[in-house]
Amino acid sequence: MPPKTTDLVEDEELDTLADETAAAARRVVAAYATDAEECVMLFSMLGIAPGEDD
Template identity: 70%
Template sequence: MPAKTTDKTDIPDEELATVADETARAARRVVAAFATDADECRMLLAMLGIAPTDEA
């Protein structure tokens, strides 16, 4: 049986929730610990929407 798919790919902004800085920081550490390399880590962080910002 094929997996169910949907054409809906856009999530309205009102359905998105932001996470607290502390939660995002902890999630980044977990992702970094389990990623196989830096490229995978960057990709996963971006996919999860918790990539660190460049604040210089």
């Protein structure tokens, strides 16, 4: 079985998203989420904060 990606990369090594990329991701997630709870869950999974302004 191949290793999990979390086993290969430490959190500190991951680059943060550019502000414009995160803003675009928030817009797409918000457009396709079925409700606010799902939207917040997807934001969390993507590592983008829901409260940040564009």
